Amino acid sequence: MFLEHFRGFISPRRILVIGNAQGWSTIALALIFPEARVVAIDPDQAGVEFTNRLTAANGLSAKAVVARSPDDVTRVVNKHLEGPVDFSLIDAIHENKAIKVDLAAVRKVAADNAHYLFHDVINWNMIEGFRELLAAHKLQGKIFTRTASGMALAYSNLSPEFSAYLDCFTDPPGRFGILRLNAAASLDPIAAYQICDVRPR
Ligand SMILES: C[S@@+](CC[C@H](N)C(=O)[O-])C[C@H]1O[C@@H](n2cnc3c(N)ncnc32)[C@H](O)[C@@H]1O
Numbered sequence: 001m002f003l004e005h006f007r008g009f010i011s012p013r014r015i016l017v018i019g020n021a022q023g024w025s026t027i028a029l030a031l032i033f034p035e036a037r038v039v040a041i042d043p044d045q046a047g048v049e050f051t052n053r054l055t056a057a058n059g060l061s062a063k064a065v066v067a068r069s070p071d072d073v074t075r076v077v078n079k080h081l082e083g084p085v086d087f088s089l090i091d092a093i094h095e096n097k098a099i100k101v102d103l104a105a106v107r108k109v110a111a112d113n114a115h116y117l118f119h120d121v122i123n124w125n126m127i128e129g130f131r132e133l134l135a136a137h138k139l140q141g142k143i144f145t146r147t148a149s150g151m152a153l154a155y156s157n158l159s160p161e162f163s164a165y166l167d168c169f170t171d172p173p174g175r176f177g178i179l180r181l182n183a184a185a186s187l188d189p190i191a192a193y194q195i196c197d198v199r200p201r
Pocket of ligand 1: 018019020021022023024025026041042043044047067068069070091092093
């Protein structure tokens with residue numbers, strides 16, 4: 001539901017998914033953005049083949065490729081997207097270092113105003129990595145405390161309408177810190193509080 005309504009605010013033409021698995025999000029993005037070309041990479045051949053059977057059977061504009069971030073990103077984008085990425089889902093290795101490496105690889109082949117959506121940022125303790133990649137790339141960001149896994153979006157700018165929509169999926173800082181993250185001993189509620197709406201430092 002959260003991602004589905006992005007189509008009311010943005011119209012990406014070239015979408016790159018880092019981490020395809022069995023293709024759930026690849027297919028979801030192809031359904032949400034039927035005008036876009038979606039390419040997903042993953043080293044897992046069985047998942048890639050399964051995804052491509054599904055996309056072919058349903059006539060979707062999406063393709064999964066056996067490839068690995070960061071080394072293969074530029075080659076895959078040049079070959080299969082033929083232009084700058086304007087939306088990327090980063091959902092591969094769930095570590096702070098890895099999301100920074102993935103983002104850097106995609107940035108090299110992305111449009112200036114691309115959007116970068118990260119899965120599992122809260123649940124997998126990647127708030128610090130997200131904060132660091134925003135600073136390194138002078139991007140702004142939001143972490144979505146009201147999504148199941150704590151997704152996050154990095155961007156250079158948003159329309160006021162899209163920003164208002166996205167803010168429906170964040171909590172007021174005080175409530176977020178007290179009611180939700182205080183219960184999770186491994187998380188830092190202050191860091192999460194500060195990152196809910198982040199601007200370059
Ligand atoms: C959390 S799953 C992805 C879930 C997927 N986006 C979905 O919608 O179901 C992570 C995936 O990242 C893949 N992966 C691991 N290292 C990778 C890398 N360096 N580049 C691309 N994908 C990688 C794994 O094989 C795994 O399938």
